Amino acid sequence: MANAHTVRHTITAGAPARLVYDLVADLGKWAQHFAPAVHAEVLERGEDGTELVRRWALTGGTTVRCWDARRQLDGNGLRITLDQVDPQAPLESMRATWTFVAQADGTTAVDLTHEFTVRDDEPGPAAAVDRLTDELNERTPAQLAALKETAEEWEDLEPRVISFEDPLFIGGRLEDVYAFLYAADKWPERVPHVAKLEMSEETPGIQFFDMHTHTPDGRDHTTRSVRVCLPAHKIVYKQINLPALLDAHTGHWVFTETPEGVIAHARHTATIKTSALSLLGEGTTVADARKYLRRVLSTNSLQTLRYAQQFAEERLNAVTA
Numbered sequence: 214m215a216n217a218h219t220v221r222h223t224i225t226a227g228a229p230a231r232l233v234y235d236l237v238a239d240l241g242k243w244a245q246h247f248a249p250a251v252h253a254e255v256l257e258r259g260e261d262g263t264e265l266v267r268r269w270a271l272t273g274g275t276t277v278r279c280w281d282a283r284r285q286l287d288g289n290g291l292r293i294t295l296d297q298v299d300p301q302a303p304l305e306s307m308r309a310t311w312t313f314v315a316q317a318d319g320t321t322a323v324d325l326t327h328e329f330t331v332r333d334d335e336p337g338p339a340a341a342v343d344r345l346t347d348e349l350n351e352r353t354p355a356q357l358a359a360l361k362e363t364a365e366e367w368e369d370l371e372p373r374v375i376s377f378e379d380p381l382f383i384g385g386r387l388e389d390v391y392a393f394l395y396a397a398d399k400w401p402e403r404v405p406h407v408a409k410l411e412m413s414e415e416t417p418g419i420q421f422f423d424m425h426t427h428t429p430d431g432r433d434h435t436t437r438s439v440r441v442c443l444p445a446h447k448i449v450y451k452q453i454n455l456p457a458l459l460d461a462h463t464g465h466w467v468f469t470e471t472p473e474g475v476i477a478h479a480r481h482t483a484t485i486k487t488s489a490l491s492l493l494g495e496g497t498t499v500a501d502a503r504k505y506l507r508r509v510l511s512t513n514s515l516q517t518l519r520y521a522q523q524f525a526e527e528r529l530n531a532v533t534a
Contacts, residue, residue, distance in 0.1 A: 218342055220349045221326045224357040228364035230315035233323060234291045236364055237311055240266060244451050244463045245374065245482050246363045247356065251277055252441050252449040262286075265298070269441050271453070277419045277439060282309075291315075303341040305330040323360065325353060373460075375503045376482040379511050381518040384474040385525025391445040393521040394466050394477075397422055403524070404517050408433075418442040423454075426513065436462075458492055458502065460484040464514075477521065479514035481506075 226233050236242060243250035251269040258264050264284045272278045281298040291313040300307045307329045314322040327349050331338045363370065383390050393403070397420065398412040405427075412422035420440040427433055437454035445468065452462040461484040469476045483506055490497040493505055 217328055217330050218346065219326060219328050220346055220353075221324065222350075222353045222357055223322065223324050224354075224361050225316070226321045226323055226361040226364045227319075228321060228367065229319065230291055230313045230321040232367060233321045233360065233364045234288070234293070234311075234313045236360060236367075237293055237313075238286055238288075240268075243268075244449075245461050245484065247359050249352070249356075251439055251451050256281070266295070269449075271439065274453070275421070277416070277441065303331045303338070304345070305332045321364075323357060325357060327353070370484070373485040373487065373499055374482065375485070375506055376480075377507060377511070378478050378480040379515055379518075380476050380478045381515060381522060382471075382474060382476055383518075383522040383525050385522070385529045387468055387470045387475045388445055389525035389528045390468055390475050390477055390521050391448075393524045394448055394517070395442055395444075397424075397440070400424075400517070404520050406513055406516060418444070458486055458489045458506075460486045475525070477518050479511075479518055481510045481514065483510065 236246070240253040240255065243253050249270045249272075251271060253266060253268040256265040256267055262285065264286070265281060266284045267279065267281050269277050269279045280300070282295040283298060285294045287293070293311040295309045297304070297307040307327065310324075310326045310328070312324045312326075314324070316322055329345060331341045331345070398410060400407040400410050407424060407426055409425040410422055412420055414420045418441065420442065421437070422440075423435065423437050425433065425435050434456040435454075436452050436456060438450050438452045440448055440450040442448045447468070448466040450464055452459070455462060462481070464479070464481045467478040467480070469478070485499055485502045485506070487499065490499070490502055493502060
């Protein structure tokens, strides 16, 4: 039987334990507030209260790793446990356990423990253990530091996050709508506000691209994004090189098939950078920036959806003519 190895990291966050727990438990917040996280979702919920979750995260800034885990949430005990499903070699097993303990001074002691075993048939098991331990020691402190910062700044941070979704009905086939939005490298020919786009897709369904766009008020932006494409119902994105006004920007395209066609939803979640408010003019407030972003982001994404609509409906008409 393989020997178990434990790597433990702790941090103290100046925030209530319930808030810190909720930030970790809420998968929907991960991509917005934690730099390596790209996307996470619950695949299924078991009768025993466990969840099968899937997560995608940046590794090295140029690749995305995806893995599944069984997750157990204990809201009363403020404890979260994740057991990886079919972990990659050299791992035989990997369990991560979060605990959140309220302190007398109102802070929270956060403990993140990783317990893992290495496969018995792995050549050089000691070297594998050392490598895995080094990897955990390299990335976990940054993960905990980001959690601490997010929790401690939550009262200021929450008003700076704007999140909204715009739907558009398209009288075409789902596969054509998805194909238009998937082929982002063709947007400069198809979408007027996209001036240039350079895309790579070394792993099917994982796209990185640099995009140059024009906003409705005449501003130009260059951003770098990573996308997770889930045929044919969802495309998730995260900007990893951001416009000057934002600290974070994530979103998705989601497609719902109906008897009449497709409802496409464009979602944005953006975090406003307070130090950059003056870019919109002296005296600009967070409330002003929220209104600006709602208008600009909606305009661009709905414009893209309307061109997807035209593309899909023209294809359908060609087939049925």
